Amino acid sequence: AQSVTQLDSHVSVSEGTPVLLRCNYSSSYSPSLFWYVQHPNKGLQLLLKYTSAATLVKGINGFEAEFKKSETSFHLTKPSAHMSDAAEYFCVVSENGYTGGFKTIFGAGTRLFVKA
Amino acid sequence: DGGITQSPKYLFRKEGQNVTLSCEQNLNHDAMYWYRQDPGQGLRLIYYSQIVNDFQKGDIAEGYSVSREKKESFPLTVTSAQKNPTAFYLCASSEPLAGTGNTIYFGEGSWLTVV
Numbered sequence: 001a002q003s004v005t006q007l008d009s010h011v012s013v014s015e016g017t018p019v020l021l022r023c024n025y026s027s028s029y030s031p032s033l034f035w036y037v038q039h040p041n042k043g044l045q046l047l048l049k050y051t052s053a054a055t056l057v058k059g060i061n062g063f064e065a066e067f068k069k070s071e072t073s074f075h076l077t078k079p080s081a082h083m084s085d086a087a088e089y090f091c092v093v094s095e096n097g098y099t100g101g102f103k104t105i106f107g108a109g110t111r112l113f114v115k116a
Numbered sequence: 117d118g119g120i121t122q123s124p125k126y127l128f129r130k131e132g133q134n135v136t137l138s139c140e141q142n143l144n145h146d147a148m149y150w151y152r153q154d155p156g157q158g159l160r161l162i163y164y165s166q167i168v169n170d171f172q173k174g175d176i177a178e179g180y181s182v183s184r185e186k187k188e189s190f191p192l193t194v195t196s197a198q199k200n201p202t203a204f205y206l207c208a209s210s211e212p213l214a215g216t217g218n219t220i221y222f223g224e225g226s227w228l229t230v231v
Contacts, residue, residue, distance in 0.1 A: 009156070032217045032218075034219070036222075041204075041224075041225065041227070042224055042225065043120075043206055043208075043223050043224045043225050044206070044208075044222040046219055046221075049217070049219060051217035094217075094218070104220065105158075106159040107158055108158045109156075109157075109158060
């Protein structure tokens with residue numbers, strides 16, 4: 001069965017310190033994994049995605065994520081937080097539906113707070 | 117600029133009313149989706165469409181209806197049968213139907229509140 005778990009509902013960091021948002025997944029097949037960011041009252045914007053190429057994926061705004069199959073994890077990191085990074089982040093797993101259709105599952109989200 | 121336009125941004129519904137949320141995309145995507153977002157929860161799929169004149173129920177389709185008469189348009193009607201419609205609604209699209217590696221692009225969302 002396919003699932004995605006974001007391990008923290010809230011993360012608080014100080015500006016200039018590293019960010020770590022954790023995501024674990026389960027998938028029956030080789031999945032694609034995504035991180036999206038959502039600012040208040042806005043749609044979701046793609047930060048980065050993994051599609052079975054390089055396991056370390058670089059995204060926009062200095063974010064990156066590493067796919068670790070042995071740990072079934074896809075954690076999102078950034079070396080130095082900026083105030084503008086404060087938002088909600090969603091980890092997403094997607095796979096082809098071998099019985100037809102598709103399966104895309106969104107995590108519950110992690111709210112990132114950045115303190116000045 | 118290419119993108120997805122949702123309207124209205126804010127909508128109020130009276131008890132027993134049907135309301136329609138508009139979604140237009142100029143990305144030339146075949147697949148379109150409607151998601152519902154409630155506070156503290158992830159997105160839940162209401163309906164999706166792979167191609168014009170075809171659509172499929174998602175995980176929470178009860179109380180909703182859609183149409184896909186044009187490639188660029190995928191309106192969502194929230195009917196009076198939806199007992200708890202207050203939520204943030206997100207329209208999205210992808211090329212083609214989302215699966216391995218296909219990015220889903222989102223509109224800015226619409227807030228629906230029951231009054």
